[in-house]
Amino acid sequence: MLSGAxxxxxxxxxxxxxxxxxxxxxxxxFNTTGIINFAQGEFVMLGGMLSVVLMKAGAxxxxxxxxxxxxxxxxxxxxxxxxxxPVGRSAPVNLVIITIGVSILVRGAVMLAFGKDTFSLPxxxxxxxxxxxxxxVQPQSIWVLAITLALLAALKLFFSxxxxxKAMLACACERKAASLMxxxxxRMAMFSFALSGFLGAVGGAILTPITLTSYxxxxxxxxxxxxACILGGLGNPFxxxxxxxxxxxxxxxxxGFISSAYKDAFAFIVLLALLFVKPxxxxxxxxxxRV
Amino acid sequence: MGALRNNxxxxxxxxxLAAAPLALANDYYVNVLILCCINALIVMGLNLLMGYAGQVxxxxxxxxxxxxxxxxxxxTTLGLPIPVGMAAGxxxxxxxxxxxxVPTLKLHGHYLAMATLGFGIIVSIxxxxxxxxxxxxxxxxxxxxxxxxxxxxxxxxxYYFLVAGVLWLATLVSRRVIGSRTGRALRAIHVxxxxxxxxxxxxxxxxxxxxxLSAVYAGVAGVLYAHHLTxxxxxxxxxxxxxxxxxxxxxxxxxxxxxxxxGAFFLTSLPEFLRMFEEVDILIYGGLLVACMMxxxxxxxxxxxxxxxxxxxxxxx
Numbered sequence: 001m002l003s004g005a006x007x008x009x010x011x012x013x014x015x016x017x018x019x020x021x022x023x024x025x026x027x028x029x030f031n032t033t034g035i036i037n038f039a040q041g042e043f044v045m046l047g048g049m050l051s052v053v054l055m056k057a058g059a060x061x062x063x064x065x066x067x068x069x070x071x072x073x074x075x076x077x078x079x080x081x082x083x084x085x086p087v088g089r090s091a092p093v094n095l096v097i098i099t100i101g102v103s104i105l106v107r108g109a110v111m112l113a114f115g116k117d118t119f120s121l122p123x124x125x126x127x128x129x130x131x132x133x134x135x136x137v138q139p140q141s142i143w144v145l146a147i148t149l150a151l152l153a154a155l156k157l158f159f160s161x162x163x164x165x166k167a168m169l170a171c172a173c174e175r176k177a178a179s180l181m182x183x184x185x186x187r188m189a190m191f192s193f194a195l196s197g198f199l200g201a202v203g204g205a206i207l208t209p210i211t212l213t214s215y216x217x218x219x220x221x222x223x224x225x226x227x228a229c230i231l232g233g234l235g236n237p238f239x240x241x242x243x244x245x246x247x248x249x250x251x252x253x254x255x256g257f258i259s260s261a262y263k264d265a266f267a268f269i270v271l272l273a274l275l276f277v278k279p280x281x282x283x284x285x286x287x288x289x290r291v
Numbered sequence: 292m293g294a295l296r297n298n299x300x301x302x303x304x305x306x307x308l309a310a311a312p313l314a315l316a317n318d319y320y321v322n323v324l325i326l327c328c329i330n331a332l333i334v335m336g337l338n339l340l341m342g343y344a345g346q347v348x349x350x351x352x353x354x355x356x357x358x359x360x361x362x363x364x365x366x367t368t369l370g371l372p373i374p375v376g377m378a379a380g381x382x383x384x385x386x387x388x389x390x391x392x393v394p395t396l397k398l399h400g401h402y403l404a405m406a407t408l409g410f411g412i413i414v415s416i417x418x419x420x421x422x423x424x425x426x427x428x429x430x431x432x433x434x435x436x437x438x439x440x441x442x443x444x445x446x447x448x449x450y451y452f453l454v455a456g457v458l459w460l461a462t463l464v465s466r467r468v469i470g471s472r473t474g475r476a477l478r479a480i481h482v483x484x485x486x487x488x489x490x491x492x493x494x495x496x497x498x499x500x501x502x503x504l505s506a507v508y509a510g511v512a513g514v515l516y517a518h519h520l521t522x523x524x525x526x527x528x529x530x531x532x533x534x535x536x537x538x539x540x541x542x543x544x545x546x547x548x549x550x551x552x553x554g555a556f557f558l559t560s561l562p563e564f565l566r567m568f569e570e571v572d573i574l575i576y577g578g579l580l581v582a583c584m585m586x587x588x589x590x591x592x593x594x595x596x597x598x599x600x601x602x603x604x605x606x607x608x
Binding site for chain 2: 105230
């Protein structure tokens, strides 16, 4: 009965890494602007879809992915500049509706341009499974986990060592004070959108060889990313990443041991149960919500 | 005179609802109107919750769906009379609303949004997967058309008048609630929970009340929907619909009954107008949503108020 466990764990961690990257994107934007960006899932979709399209146009895989990620980051910056900055301080719920409108726009544009088909990318280094602790592990799973961990480490360095990273943290702590210290809060907001576009798109590109992609995969991935954020405690980047991994594993174990039909429900049931016991998420402080 | 002015809106609304189908010769448009009224019912309830009490629900489609499926199962599988099925549907929404409200409303802000979102997703997955009861992804067929006290609502037009009447009554109820002591307590909670509590307002009780009330609105809409279409499928009650409902509330204007109605009518009928743009309609829909929110931050109701103010200023010179 338990023999499947290592297998489920590996596939859970793989998918969970993407949830984690999406959740990190949510956190970046939430921290600097206080907005929950409902277009976050579209960044993941853009990462996968644009890689596919560029590869079909003749670009080698690494170049296709690099370009796709760059375009998604640019799209993030553009969204902030075009529709978020002009409305500045309107009510959070209005900003959420705007990001929902943007996600409909992006999804619609991709559907019109590339159609409704489902696409795939080749695995980065073959598909011959490795055997680890009795589990057959796809090399792509290792790529996904390694890239996610590398990004996390880079972010950690970015926030603790660079002036830009510290400036972003300052905006998260206290926007007014940050602005008085000469930090351009607007530029930080734009940068956070670009960064979360980048993170989401990387997640989308590295997961596509395993789970396929199409114009509408962003919705569920965005929801899972949001759930991961809340699970880890909103506003805490490493909580978000951990939340993603936990969510992925729970889902995979639930699907494996209980019922695959209710796969998407397990993560949310566990999340609800947790929220009722600890209303600020696993790693959230006692007062983590903004008033 | 004061009473007349206070109720002028209600009278105009009744007249507009009664006149609407006369202006639309086509049966198809009557159908759209019915859906507009049904959505307006849910949005009005959601607006009581969001606009007045300041509590977000990203899972309201679930209450709508629970009521629709309950009456479907009761009247078709179990063969119960339609009024019993409808009562069971509304009761189901109220009961689940109450069960969910108790733990959920301790949460705040994005955590509350997430909890209601999770609830909505779980319910829609159950609609999809509990094939024996709900018919699964292909839906539940053969729900009887509504017949009450010997009268069958055979034509869409007669059904429209029923739904419009219910919407009008719901407006009346909303106005009574908002104007009452409870309504003032809800607005106080919206502004500051701690201040409201310090004034002796029963926070938990009021929040629970408005949550259940809004679930009942969605439930009434759900049973009307099921017996109108005679067919329900899970895709109508998913996350996307919950988001659409929120969008209707905000686009219409928070804390405004007329805003809720306007938002629901506008966003329900908009896709019908956009049909002529074929594939590009989704881009126009998204673009309009963004543009409306950018240039009319207080929604349609706020936009109308600003227009009236400006016209008065112009008249004064």
